[in-house]
Amino acid sequence: MRYHFSGIAGAGVNPLARLMRARGHDVQGSDRSFDQGKNTEVADELRRLGIGVVPQDGSGISSDVERFVYSTAVEAETPEMRAARAVCRECVPRPALLAEIVNTGIPGVAVCGTSGKSTVTGMIGWLAREAGISATVVGGAGLVGERGGLLVPGPGGGAVVAEACESDGTLVGYRPAIGIVHNITRDHAELPSLRAQFRRFARQCRRLFVNAGCPEASALGREVGAVPYRVDEDGVARLPTREIVVRVPQPGRHNADNAAAAALGALAIGVDAGTVQTLLARFPGVARRFEIVGTTSRGIRVVDDYAHNGAKIEATLAAAQAGADRVIAVFQPHGFGPARFLRPELAEMLPRLLRPHDRFCYAEIFYAGGTTARDIGSRDLVADLPAQLRCGYAADHRAVVEWVCGEARPGDTVLVMGARDPELPRLARSVYAALAA
Numbered sequence: 001m002r003y004h005f006s007g008i009a010g011a012g013v014n015p016l017a018r019l020m021r022a023r024g025h026d027v028q029g030s031d032r033s034f035d036q037g038k039n040t041e042v043a044d045e046l047r048r049l050g051i052g053v054v055p056q057d058g059s060g061i062s063s064d065v066e067r068f069v070y071s072t073a074v075e076a077e078t079p080e081m082r083a084a085r086a087v088c089r090e091c092v093p094r095p096a097l098l099a100e101i102v103n104t105g106i107p108g109v110a111v112c113g114t115s116g117k118s119t120v121t122g123m124i125g126w127l128a129r130e131a132g133i134s135a136t137v138v139g140g141a142g143l144v145g146e147r148g149g150l151l152v153p154g155p156g157g158g159a160v161v162a163e164a165c166e167s168d169g170t171l172v173g174y175r176p177a178i179g180i181v182h183n184i185t186r187d188h189a190e191l192p193s194l195r196a197q198f199r200r201f202a203r204q205c206r207r208l209f210v211n212a213g214c215p216e217a218s219a220l221g222r223e224v225g226a227v228p229y230r231v232d233e234d235g236v237a238r239l240p241t242r243e244i245v246v247r248v249p250q251p252g253r254h255n256a257d258n259a260a261a262a263a264l265g266a267l268a269i270g271v272d273a274g275t276v277q278t279l280l281a282r283f284p285g286v287a288r289r290f291e292i293v294g295t296t297s298r299g300i301r302v303v304d305d306y307a308h309n310g311a312k313i314e315a316t317l318a319a320a321q322a323g324a325d326r327v328i329a330v331f332q333p334h335g336f337g338p339a340r341f342l343r344p345e346l347a348e349m350l351p352r353l354l355r356p357h358d359r360f361c362y363a364e365i366f367y368a369g370g371t372t373a374r375d376i377g378s379r380d381l382v383a384d385l386p387a388q389l390r391c392g393y394a395a396d397h398r399a400v401v402e403w404v405c406g407e408a409r410p411g412d413t414v415l416v417m418g419a420r421d422p423e424l425p426r427l428a429r430s431v432y433a434a435l436a437a
Helices: 013-022 040-048 079-087 094-103 117-131 191-204 215-224 253-268 273-280 310-322 336-353 378-383 397-407 424-436
Strands: 002-006 026-030 067-070 091-093 108-112 135-139 150-152 159-163 178-181 207-211 227-231 236-238 243-245 291-295 301-305 327-332 359-363 392-394 413-418
Touching: 002 013, 002 079, 013 026, 013 040, 013 067, 013 094, 013 135, 013 150, 067 079, 067 094, 091 094, 094 108, 094 135, 094 159, 108 117, 108 191, 108 253, 117 135, 117 150, 117 159, 117 253, 117 273, 159 253, 178 191, 178 215, 178 253, 191 215, 207 215, 207 253, 215 227, 227 253, 236 253, 243 273, 253 273, 253 310, 291 424, 301 310, 301 424, 310 327, 310 336, 310 413, 327 397, 336 378, 359 378, 359 397, 378 392, 392 397, 397 424, 413 424
Parallel strands: 002 026, 002 067, 067 091, 108 159, 108 178, 135 159, 178 207, 207 227, 301 413, 327 359, 327 413, 359 392
Antiparallel strands: 135 150, 227 236, 236 243, 291 301
């Protein structure tokens, strides 16, 4: 078939485009960032794989495109979307294609939860690839050192593991053989709405595992008769049929929980327990999930992290605080809608989490373009916090570097947190370079 992927640079769309190409389909795609001269490395990699790159202005759309797959971040009335609706045989939201792939997997495994699912899926992908298991694994974040979203390509009709997201309400499209609900916390929507979505997903799974350490997931599990898993304080994962010691290089209790969920998924697709335990101990990590950019000669460690909701920010700060006497944290909200949604939670949470000697800075809200209402700014978020926190504000990435350099001391851990903005990894590297100079 001939596919077009709109928003092909995105971490959710990119691996699907690569998978369809690996399975022999004719694939092309477009992305706003390419038209802006950004993400050139991603565009070059797509071309190397035989995937065409066209402008996102509608000129690349013709009746030859049999399936037009689009990111839910692409607005409905862009020229390309209008052209696709006029001439393409089938317009498919990115989550619907992913659900289709999972639902036809033998088995199909859907990993979901409001936090940690990219890391869990990345761990499963690593285990499958290193163990030589023939399976397809698709996730929203690549492993450290690898570009784009996660893809371990496997044959059609084989095992499939994928990260299933609740952010746009499309979790209900999955009907997997095996579902994993890792956690449920306030993110993108309030808990009542999330509970309803996860409940429907749970009832569509032929077998469901839930994290006993998360109250919301555990309650859902009891309601639908799911099988619980948990990690003890000593690092032993209590799985339904066996116990596995989970040791991963990445810090934080949440990563032990992630490893337990990954062990479940890996066992389901045929990785044996001993191999799971051995390989997890050398897991390289997922890009921008507490990814250590470097440590300067003065002992200042710079960490790049995707944290963008309350639970993720709290877990990342806790992991950093456990390894450093002082944390210098920068957070860039990932959109105006998310900033409005998170505002009261952050105003309550940050004064509670930050130690007196830690420092925190809001970078200006990321704007990807489009028609969203720009009626809030990071200065408003700064004003929500007590004056004694001395919260910083950075109008752009250059100002972030300047603020960090003015605050960081030997032995500190510097956190750069945020989502969606493709320039954040570059920002973290710039912060490290400035501190190391």
